[in-house]
Amino acid sequence: MPGCHGRLVRPCCLPSRTRADEPPVAPQAGPETTPRLRSPSRAPVVNLPMPYTPILATLGYVFSADGRRVLMIHRNTRPADPHFGKYNGLGGKLDAGEDVVAGLRREVWEEAGIECEELRLAGTVSWPGFGKHGEDWFGFIFRVDRFTGTPLPANPEGWVEVGRVMSLPLWEGDRFFLPLVFAGGPQFHGVMPYRDGRPVSWSYSTVSG
Numbered sequence: 001m002p003g004c005h006g007r008l009v010r011p012c013c014l015p016s017r018t019r020a021d022e023p024p025v026a027p028q029a030g031p032e033t034t035p036r037l038r039s040p041s042r043a044p045v046v047n048l049p050m051p052y053t054p055i056l057a058t059l060g061y062v063f064s065a066d067g068r069r070v071l072m073i074h075r076n077t078r079p080a081d082p083h084f085g086k087y088n089g090l091g092g093k094l095d096a097g098e099d100v101v102a103g104l105r106r107e108v109w110e111e112a113g114i115e116c117e118e119l120r121l122a123g124t125v126s127w128p129g130f131g132k133h134g135e136d137w138f139g140f141i142f143r144v145d146r147f148t149g150t151p152l153p154a155n156p157e158g159w160v161e162v163g164r165v166m167s168l169p170l171w172e173g174d175r176f177f178l179p180l181v182f183a184g185g186p187q188f189h190g191v192m193p194y195r196d197g198r199p200v201s202w203s204y205s206t207v208s209g
Contacts, residue, residue: 118146
């Protein structure tokens, strides 16, 4: 058929007619002109990392004037205490509205009855999964090199020779960072993930100056 170039068309190339009782059917656009909207159910799932919101705490190690002994607390009064049965420095959870230095001063006063006069931040440790139920903790570790007052006599351990501390029942992970605290070297900032009550790794960076 001339002018049709081999395509199948209606006779005489005329458009089809509709019956009087039927409305004309609107032509449908081809797939190349039809906009496609992605179904919400098919939207890609993006797994965003959960925010790290650890429990904030302070931990202080009070040294004698000659630096040879350190004040230790035996946590054996509250079975619900996550530190129960362990020997530790002084400290605890940070209260809302207080900075970490104020939090440490408060804890040392409450636990030992002494006031911190000279202290410095030895470092920090991030403990993912450290809590009894897998809670994350983040600790600010301090050295207290000068204080006023007399430690409470209720402290069951009291002053311990620095060289004997590692023989006490400590948290397993404390053995990794305590040498850094006792050495009094550059400030350290470490990460120590816990699983089932035990550390699985330890890494840290130091800041000099």
